[in-house]
Amino acid sequence: MRYEFTKCKDQGFGKVELLASSKSGNIATPDMPESITLRISKSSPAENVLATFEEFKVPVKKWTTVLEAILYVKQNFDHSVAVRYSCRQASCGSCGMRINGYPRLACYTKISELDSNVITVEPMYNFPVLRDLAVDMTQMFATHKKMKPYIINEESELGPGKKEFLQTPKDVENYLQFSYCIKCGLCNSGCPTMATDKSFIGPQGLAQAYRYVADSRDKGAKDRLKIVDESHGIWRCHFAGTCSHVCPKGVDPAMAIQLLRGYLLGFKK
């Protein structure tokens, strides 16, 4: 394959032309094109560079992921594209972004499932943009830490000679799905309350607070309930449910928030 990258400065717009294509290596089916147009949002707020889109023609196979398409662009056309990733297997939570308008993990989203020849990638909503697709997640991690995301025990329960903490399968079931959170931030990115209240704890933090409150080994519920029961806390949630809809790991933050409210209202102990 041979591509030509042309940049039109006055429009701030880049385009890659497909000059010739070889059939080898690509699977073209009625459902899956040989190549797609990848539109990448490029911006640098620190340098007052507003977001513009650059377009690239990228060869794809039916298993090509959006992250692979972005890395193809970095390798072949524009190495300056800022994108964060690590594991490439939906484990590290680094590659969250908006893909055709929807919060998704780029490494976990196949081009073939998007049903479009044009893929647009943009940074997540509700996070400050550092550059291009990379956002600043400092506040989300600070909030996560504020929820005390660890088991809190009495000193007297720990130490030599003490027995292990036993749990029944039901005890584990109470918090298990919430422990699958990879801190990707997609739930916060999809949350309409976060869009209007930058200080809102957010679905990620609230789901993690519930994860530990619901753990039978933990004694820190009182502390955490106090932390979430504040003006930018749990009561700001309007139960839009987007957080649960976009979570790539099957966590249901909207449900966690309702269950956490149950503790605060005295329905649950």
Ligand code: SF4
């Ligand atoms: S709850 Fe889901 S969407 Fe939210 S940070 Fe955790 S894994 Fe990501």
Ligand code: FES
């Ligand atoms: S690269 Fe780790 S979750 Fe996508």
